[in-house]
Amino acid sequence: MVRDTLKAIRRKKRERQKQAAPLRLGEAMQEGQAPPEGVTVNALLASCGSDIIGLRDAALISLAYDAGLRVSELVGTTVSDLRQVGDGSGRLDIAHSKTDQLGEGALAWLSGDTMARLSTWLLASGIGEGPVFRRINVLSGPPDASGQRIVRHYIGARPLTRQGVVAILRRRVLEAVDCGLVRSRARDGR
Template identity: 40%
Template sequence: MTEYTPISADISPKNAVVDDARSTILSAAFGPEPPSYETERRLLSWSKSIAPNTLRAILSDLRIVEAFQSARHQPTLPVSPLDLYSLIEQRAHEGYSKSSIDRLIASMVTLHATLELPSPADDNLRWKQREIRRRDSRPREQARGLRIKGDVEDIEKDAPLPLSLLSLLESIPDDPAGLRDRAMISAGYDAGLRRSELVRVRLEHIHRLPQGEASLFIPRSKTDQEGEGATAWLSSRTLQHIDAWVEKADIEDGYLFRPLSYRVSGTGHLAEGSVSSILKERLRSHLEGLADEGEFDRSQIGGIIKATSAHSLRIGVDQDMIAAGVDIGAIMHGLRWSSPKQPLSYARHLVPATSKLAAKMRGIT
């Protein structure tokens, strides 16, 4: 894909992600030929209106189409319904999931509509999409939830299991990296933070409450792209971990979770991708230590680490709330969900046991 050179300096975007997206998309659609001024303005307005991660996903899908079309000596855009049909059929045969294929189609439909190109989706394509969905019976993969006490029967009374948030926090050493990681993991669980929210927590966003807890202001999130802001709860446990890290790192304001070396990140906070890496390594070290003492099955560690990601903290607190019988409306509000579908999906194995039906039947049986 050749790089597109901006034709008008007065509308050049400020954001590097937007700039890259605009150049890539215009090159894919028009090659070396400049588009109309209105088309460029339209693309710029659209690319600045959506979340950066959404834009990155669309660019990723565009590169898939580019590779497919290039192998067939066809231009990347516009892609015809027949070509897109052939592409999704090929990817289905190669074992790609129905969700990735759905996203690919949605990305192409969005790009074509934005550039005012003919739609790449017709009835035949949609029928093929439905066929792929029906054939692909694999359950949707999701990260493993890291629950506060593990998979206990009674979340209030039972002691923490070896594979739990509390046991993990206790195992982390008190060196500078450990103090930071313990505070970050604990805060991520309490507030159900997405990784983009977690790395951007600032010290001035934490407002202490009389009972030793705190509220955390979240300026922007995945479901709040307009920046209205939201608040979340932090426990006294998390505040103690944060205080220990702040004192050690001598932080007075600004981002709370910072790299230990200036070479790691130029943004002032940890990179989003580092959250998963840190959590995986801390959990691996904890479980291997338990395995060395004969308290954990070593053969399970690899699978557990593979299924763990930054989202495990958000999934874990969601599952614990469901297990504790918290109303789904309160969970949606507290964890900033826009729909009940996802939080219920994450805890689908727990929902039946917490239902009113189960409570009633326990008294009968």
Template identity: 35%
Template sequence: MKGAAVNEAEQKGLMLKHAGGSLITPEEVEGRLAEYAQQARGAFSDNTVRAWRNDNRLFSSWCVSHGHHALPASGETVAAFVDAMAMSHAPASIRRYIASISAMHKAAGFDNPCAAQEVKLAVKRLNREKGTRQRQASPINRPVFDRLIEQGDNGQFRDARDVAMLAISYDTLCRRSELVAINVEDIEEVGDGSGTVLIRRSKTDQEGAGAVRYLAPDSMRTLKEWLALAKITEGAVFRGVDNANRLNKRLSAQGVARAFKRLADRAGVDAAQISGHSCRVGAAQDMVNVGLGLPDVMQAGGWKTPAMVARYTERQAAQRGAARKLATLQNRE
């Protein structure tokens, strides 16, 4: 799909300056993008490609409406875009937009405008105004988990799927994309009633080395009940369910959040901040609460670095930290 700036350049008969300094036509730009798309096919996740496409569409539309060129864009243009987006978009989203704009320019063979000083200063303004702290999904820890499970224990077809999904999400700390990618063939039951599941690919494992996660006996029972009820013997474990209780194709990642929010709403839990990652956050917090160390939590959730685990569990860490120990020694109640 042609970018708005390339279309505009074609209409005006413009030549575009390539990163090497030579002038190229809009048609050549389209050829470069098409060639890159072919070379990169399968190298990036669907979510990454979707984000690049949507983010660059947003940037191109903004450029057209404000009289700027999107491809190639100048540092001043990207900086102005960042300032404009700061009025209504989350900092994390804007940082992703910048990465997508950078990727598009590199793919087309243009200089990266996002490396310009103007853009770096715009990001600094953004961070100073809104901060770098990201909003965290509300945790589904064990007490909340139990309340949600009760709401799904009513024999309804879709609820059986949602409860199984909740149980597997809590045990494995799966990201939502990992959860919906699980197939029947990835699950293995062992003698004591527990089981394991192979997570074939993840955000931090794009090349598919895979990782095995544990499933507790109660989670295995819940999962087997869903599979038996739905008569699923192969392929996708979690699938869409229509109003007539008919199975559809594999559930989307967005469907995980909808399912968890539906259970939360019934349980009287504020569903606004419940997301497809809420079990991941809650289980990590529960692990820290029972004294498990950072390496154990990282292994359980497939984290490569401790930063996000520390972010998820910072309140639990504060309750176990030096200030708490000092207050206890001083008998401060």
């Protein structure tokens, strides 16, 4: 109720809404070069590891950036929506969109890098149909003979939720900052 009241007051005063900062691609950091200020796609991708979770997150970030998808469109993406073309790039059929009131759908171009990340994720996860982005359950078993814990990853059948995608992106931003791939305003004292 309070939120709606404040929204009505702002509408009456005709205050301009604050826009979210754009997510830039960014340049690859050279040795000795300071990290860019603000989050970039390259910093997020660099924070993804080569394990199964990192492969999923890299594919998710890359697809979201290339196609300019909303979270709801991202979680609704299925394997049958993806199509690779001869030059290594791809196409994404977007069946439903918030801005597509007539339900006509849209087609988005995907770079070769994004298609490679998607292919790597789909092969590693064994996903051949259904939702592209799914929850990964991590189970840690007892230690083996060398004392290392055995970690198993189980890919779920259902798509990620909107909250899951937001949590993934938040975690990747924090990891990028921790790895020094992004200059944080809070750390710079601004």
